[in-house]
Amino acid sequence: MQLSAGVRLLSAQVHVAKNENTKQRELHLCHSSCFFMDAGLLQDWLFEIRTWMDRNPDGVVTLVLVNMGGIDARELEGEYARADIARYGYVPETIDKPLALSNETFQTWPTLAQMIEKKGRLVTFVNPLKPDKQNAPYLLNEFDFVWENAYEVIEPTGFTCHPDRPANKTIAEMRDSGRLFLMNHILYWQQAFGIQLPDLRHINTTNSWDGLGGLGLHMMECGHQVSRRPTFVLVDFFNVGPAIEAVDILNDVQNPVGRKNVTATVVEEHIAAGASMPVPRRILVASALAVGAWNLLA
Template sequence: MHVLKFLPFLLPTALASLEVAQRSTTACNNSPSLCSKTYGQITHLGAHDSPFVRDSTTDYSTFGNQYYNTTVQLSAGVRLVTGQVHKNNNEWHLCHSGCDYLDAGTLESWLSEIKTWLDNNPNEVVTVLLVNSDDASASDLNTVFKAANITSYAYTPSSTGAVATWPTLQELISSGTRLMTFIASLSDNTGATYLMDEFTYIWENPYDVTSASNFSCKPDRPSDVQGNTAAALSSHRLPFMNHFLDQEIGIGGIEIPDVGAISTTNGQNGTGNLLTAADTCKSAYSNRQPTFILVDFFDKGPAIDVVDKLNNVTDATGRTAVPNTNSADTSGTTTSGGTFVGLTDLVNEAKTGANPSLGNWIWVGGDWVTIFGGGISI
């Protein structure tokens, strides 16, 4: 009798306690501790040129920036994926510099892959950054996004300019707007306001780095804050830290990812290491950590460990380890003589009478110094 009498008073308290307990165990972007943080407060790990994979499907192209596809990246903890948009046969494709070199397929197909992942991971917020190399209009891109059926996830900003405070991850998840979309660059997003012009909301440090000692925290883009950290911070734009190292291969200024240094570049020790660079930039930004860190070969280092340190995450959950990590590194892409497998395959194609393009020869060339020293007999 007495329990029943007080039940109406006890029930709300019990339900509230249950809700708090559920919130404390629900992970947002793989951690319960991130749910209450705003989108701009945390650091999101980014896979540079996400769809451009260095594996057998691309003849181990030395211009590939990742060893695993976008689905694997996202499942392992990546939350920012970038790609380059080009027009190819009247379709919008993801191509590395040009579609004659490395074509990762249509933008629609890639967005559909991301949409499927979002469907299966309802507590995750993902950011897409597209480099708009061939000036696709907002209408062009919106058509592709709609075809991929992903626009229902898209976040639309409350302001047409940079804002001081973004929604929390939990707010984005609860509202179902778990896809943040930036375009570099988009002068007019009329009719598709979820497509955010990158440099309206973001500023970047330099990205063309070929020496491990030359990483810099200084703003580089957009031009109105170039070299001026104070101006960049006061603009309320989100800090974007590029941290990938290239090497010049001596043919017309061509640069490829410096795979030989990747464990240091994405690691926590040595010249140009990610942890030191991130801590240096956080200090330079008045103790504000970079909102995004963009790396090549995200699984090396591994880069996610540095991002966890920045986010004070010690309770990461729900991540899927990358498959067969050791088989994906550069040791699996070369022959015993040091020649890239992709180049050997291309030579075999030529022997059968095929006529590979000049672009294909360049993009699978591998270590040109070694090749020119000995080469392959056709």
């Protein structure tokens, strides 16, 4: 499991599907469409994460859910309740706007120790979501708390640090807003008919510290432009190429203990048409944080 390998933020798309037998509405994890790739029930995935958190009482986990089905907070909360993971949910002071920017003398975002002590070790961002303070205060609309750079990059020289979501914002505006920076670092290979596939030709360089379009150089450049390092880094195939090692360098982590080795091969899944395609282990690998925020990489 990615969490045991050192990853501390996971991302998934949530779709509305029907049970094949009962025809009842269900929430599934799918990639683009459940017809092509269905990873099963959201509830089962949350249960797996909850089991890991039960066994790792000092682990802080963040989830980013892409709400492809326009699912409301009450229905999502039901999935969390059935997986018995809601009890770990982190609830900020306000759930509809970012906290003020932390600094050395004024701390707003909690530290890891504070989150562990208060047992609010699971942070969930959902895009999009109408917050429901009464029924699901731990489910947070992503772009009220997070900002991202562009994610559809097809050239190794195309990585930037400029805000893409929320739209029409400057780096200074996002930095001073208190939002956490999720830095996308994913390289696509442009195909015919507008199709984009993960660019496995360059994956070892893309996930490296200092290669052309390398992860390390991108993190350092964004740290310089934003005046604080990215909070999260989104990569394809975190297990292929030195992505975690690059983040370790930025975090000044040496000789980490307790991590499990995972296969360094590309996973292939068969899709409905009978062909196979590479499935990116698209995991958010956390990098170092500014004062007052949490550090998500063990």
